[in-house]
Amino acid sequence: MSANDLIFEHSFEYAAVGMAHLSLQGAWLRVNRKLCEITGYSAQELIALTFQGITHPDDLARDLVQLEQLMSRKINSYETEKRYLRKDGSVIWVALQVSIVFDADGKPAYGISVIQDISVRKQAELETAVSHQRYMALFEQMPEGVLLVDSELRVIGHNQEAERQLNYSGEKLRTLYIFDIEALDDLEAIEARRLRLATIGRDDFESIYRTGDGKLLQVDVSVKLVNLLDGQLIYQVLFHDISERKQAAQLIERMAYSDQLTGLANRALLADRLQQAMMAANRRGQLLAVVFLDLDGFKAINDQYGHQTGDLLLRALAVRMKEGLREGDTLARLGGDEFVAVFLDVTGTSAAVQMLERLLDVCAQPVHVGTQPLKVSASLGVTFYPQTDDVDADQLLRQADQAMYQAKLSGKNRYHVFDAEKDRTARGHHASLERVRMALQNREFVLHYQPKVNMKTRAVVGVEALIRWQHPVEGLLAPGLFLPLIENHRLSVDVGEWVIQQALQQLAEWQVQGVQIPISVNISAMQIQQYDFFTRLQTCMLEFPGLPPNCLQLEILETSALEDMEQVAKFVLQCKALGVDFALDDFGTGYSSLTYLKRLPVAIVKIDQSFVREMLLDPDNMSILDGILWIMRRLKRSVIAEGVETQAHGRALMDLGCELAQGYGIGRPMPVADLPGWMERWEKDLVWKEVALVPRTAI
Numbered sequence: 001m002s003a004n005d006l007i008f009e010h011s012f013e014y015a016a017v018g019m020a021h022l023s024l025q026g027a028w029l030r031v032n033r034k035l036c037e038i039t040g041y042s043a044q045e046l047i048a049l050t051f052q053g054i055t056h057p058d059d060l061a062r063d064l065v066q067l068e069q070l071m072s073r074k075i076n077s078y079e080t081e082k083r084y085l086r087k088d089g090s091v092i093w094v095a096l097q098v099s100i101v102f103d104a105d106g107k108p109a110y111g112i113s114v115i116q117d118i119s120v121r122k123q124a125e126l127e128t129a130v131s132h133q134r135y136m137a138l139f140e141q142m143p144e145g146v147l148l149v150d151s152e153l154r155v156i157g158h159n160q161e162a163e164r165q166l167n168y169s170g171e172k173l174r175t176l177y178i179f180d181i182e183a184l185d186d187l188e189a190i191e192a193r194r195l196r197l198a199t200i201g202r203d204d205f206e207s208i209y210r211t212g213d214g215k216l217l218q219v220d221v222s223v224k225l226v227n228l229l230d231g232q233l234i235y236q237v238l239f240h241d242i243s244e245r246k247q248a249a250q251l252i253e254r255m256a257y258s259d260q261l262t263g264l265a266n267r268a269l270l271a272d273r274l275q276q277a278m279m280a281a282n283r284r285g286q287l288l289a290v291v292f293l294d295l296d297g298f299k300a301i302n303d304q305y306g307h308q309t310g311d312l313l314l315r316a317l318a319v320r321m322k323e324g325l326r327e328g329d330t331l332a333r334l335g336g337d338e339f340v341a342v343f344l345d346v347t348g349t350s351a352a353v354q355m356l357e358r359l360l361d362v363c364a365q366p367v368h369v370g371t372q373p374l375k376v377s378a379s380l381g382v383t384f385y386p387q388t389d390d391v392d393a394d395q396l397l398r399q400a401d402q403a404m405y406q407a408k409l410s411g412k413n414r415y416h417v418f419d420a421e422k423d424r425t426a427r428g429h430h431a432s433l434e435r436v437r438m439a440l441q442n443r444e445f446v447l448h449y450q451p452k453v454n455m456k457t458r459a460v461v462g463v464e465a466l467i468r469w470q471h472p473v474e475g476l477l478a479p480g481l482f483l484p485l486i487e488n489h490r491l492s493v494d495v496g497e498w499v500i501q502q503a504l505q506q507l508a509e510w511q512v513q514g515v516q517i518p519i520s521v522n523i524s525a526m527q528i529q530q531y532d533f534f535t536r537l538q539t540c541m542l543e544f545p546g547l548p549p550n551c552l553q554l555e556i557l558e559t560s561a562l563e564d565m566e567q568v569a570k571f572v573l574q575c576k577a578l579g580v581d582f583a584l585d586d587f588g589t590g591y592s593s594l595t596y597l598k599r600l601p602v603a604i605v606k607i608d609q610s611f612v613r614e615m616l617l618d619p620d621n622m623s624i625l626d627g628i629l630w631i632m633r634r635l636k637r638s639v640i641a642e643g644v645e646t647q648a649h650g651r652a653l654m655d656l657g658c659e660l661a662q663g664y665g666i667g668r669p670m671p672v673a674d675l676p677g678w679m680e681r682w683e684k685d686l687v688w689k690e691v692a693l694v695p696r697t698a699i
């Protein structure tokens with residue numbers, strides 16, 4: 001063998017790819033080492049075999065067709081990918097290049113094959129295919145509509161849900177640009193969005209999409225910038241239709257502001273209107289009258305003729321009273337037979353007296369329900385604004401209420417005017433403020449604790465700390481009797497801090513005893529409006545290191561949160577990081593509850609007692625409650641109902657899907673020493689055990 005032959009010989013034998021000569025029938029004539037390695041056979045073994053013998057049966061036909069074409073000179077060579085069955089039975093993917101050597105007569109003599117092991121690449125391809133399939137399945141099954149949009153903002157992909165919601169065919173969708181779909185021409189908003197996407201790579205917003213059949217959809221959109229492997233940038237746009245949610249929210253807002261029975265304003269709207277009326281009166285230097293109206297003898301009619309008749313009477317009176325109002329005046333029903341009227345721009349005492357007498361007259365006229373003439377009368381209490389002292393809307397209502405009570409006492413069917421001067425001296429405001437300060441110094445305050453439970457699991461989920469004044473002479477005083485005195489005074493911040501410290505002290509004692517019950521503490525408006533609220537809370541907590549997180553909760557009234565929403569929202573987030581959650585107390589009594597809730601990241605919402613108390617009496621209250629719960633589930637807030645006075649309330653709440661509750665029916669506020677005894681009774685309570693079993697009929 002010549003040196004050249006030897007070189008050729010070696011390049012065949014030691015090539016890094018498999019090489020072979022094959023007979024026209026497919027028998028291996030000559031094979032190199034690499035091919036032996038690939039197939040797992042020795043050279044002798046291979047030479048006893050044919051390529052057909054070691055080709056995967058599923059790949060053989062395709063191979064033979066190509067070979068046939070090669071032999072008939074239709075092609076000069078071919079390449080293919082196929083599988084060999086190795087000696088040990090395993091399968092290996094190879095890439096082949098086959099050509100034929102022809103003899104001097106131009107007849108095919110033998111074949112040459114170059115064989116490469118491509119199993120690694122094939123495996124990777126397989127994995128990609130599987131993950132692609134998985135991704136596609138996920139993509140298709142997403143409840144959201146998905147659009148893939150290229151950097152030119154053209155739709156290049158979508159899922160079925162997108163097709164369904166947008167009501168376009170798939171082909172049509174892929175001819176559209178995102179701005180064909182989005183009905184928004186607010187260039188500033190679009191620019192802001194583009195910036196956010198460029199800087200943080202994602203953006204969430206609400207928008208309006210136009211569907212194929214011209215409808216407008218309100219959508220929640222979430223866009224993410226995705227960097228594809230090939231360096232291409234695309235936007236992944238997830239959207240879902242929130243039109244229904246928006247409508248429901250609007251409906252509930254409406255329900256939440258009007259009295260369902262009479263269509264008059266309710267307490268929440270009254271609060272809003274009164275506040276605006278007071279501001280307007282200040283601006284214009286006008287006088288405002290607030291009239292509290294309570295019917296006399298209404299209960300007797302209700303008892304005698306039933307609720308339905310009572311309701312008809314209330315409706316008829318509401319219509320009549322409203323007729324006498326001027327534009328801008330407000331008439332609200334607080335519930336039951338209590339109404340409040342706000343008269344703007346009262347020109348003087350005689351004008352006011354005329355209005356009051358007209359109201360008395362209207363209420364005293366008989367109402368015909370069916371054939372029955374029904375007759376009631378009204379007691380009115382009235383107060384005016386402005387006054388010498390700075391008063392707020394709540395105080396005005398309290399004054400009018402108090403005056404109404406006087407009217408009742410002095411014989412009903414009359415009005416009584418609140419005497420602000422007399423009240424001022426009687427209250428001796430300063431003296432009482434001093435007294436409260438001393439009470440704090442003398443340690444006369446105590447905390448009582450009211451349990452909060454999960455009615456379904458029957459777990460005690462926490463207790464609410466409620467302040468009491470152990471007055472040396474007057475005995476135990478409820479907070480309603482002394483907190484209003486210090487409401488707008490710095491002293492309320494000190495009292496509030498004492499409550500927090502006391503609660504933390506209690507938690508620390510429980511921790512030593514192995515008891516783990518979270519305590520919630522009420523925070524006054526004044527407290528939360530302190531710029532250093534958070535640092536002060538942090539300082540208090542530092543005195544009790546080692547308390548478990550989430551053992552302290554803070555309750556704020558929505559009205560106090562509204563004053564400075566941004567600041568309060570910031571505190572809420574800061575406290576959350578400290579393991580302290582916020583609850584929004586007395587939810588539903590303020591105004592714009594729902595709108596603001598969206599901006600306040602509180603974890604818990606406490607539904608006000610008034611909804612719960614009247615739930616069983618008034619089906620409208622039930623549907624408001626149902627609506628509120630529905631929205632809260634979507635806003636992912638947990639909800640607790642206050643004022644659960646009976647098991648019937650508990651049962652109805654469970655029916656609506658509200659499991660957390662607090663109220664006299666479960667446990668009254670009690671001194672800490674009474675808690676263990678209550679707990680024992682609660683665990684055994686058979687009636688509440690039954691409530692836990694109520695099937696949920698409404699979600």
Ligand code: C2E
Binds near residue numbers: 467523524645
């Ligand atoms: P709140 O935070 O809404 O507390 C619930 C009030 O409802 C408590 O009245 C409680 O005794 C009462 N309650 C609980 N279950 C029922 C029930 O089933 N039926 C009825 N009719 N009432 C029930 P309380 O203790 O008189 O407190 C009144 C309000 O005073 C509290 O309302 C809270 O706003 C305020 N308050 C109490 N303690 C503190 C405190 O330490 N700091 C501050 N800033 N406010 C406090």
Ligand code: MG
Binds near residue numbers: 464522555585
């Ligand atoms: Mg509370």
Ligand code: MG
Binds near residue numbers: 585586606608
């Ligand atoms: Mg409350």
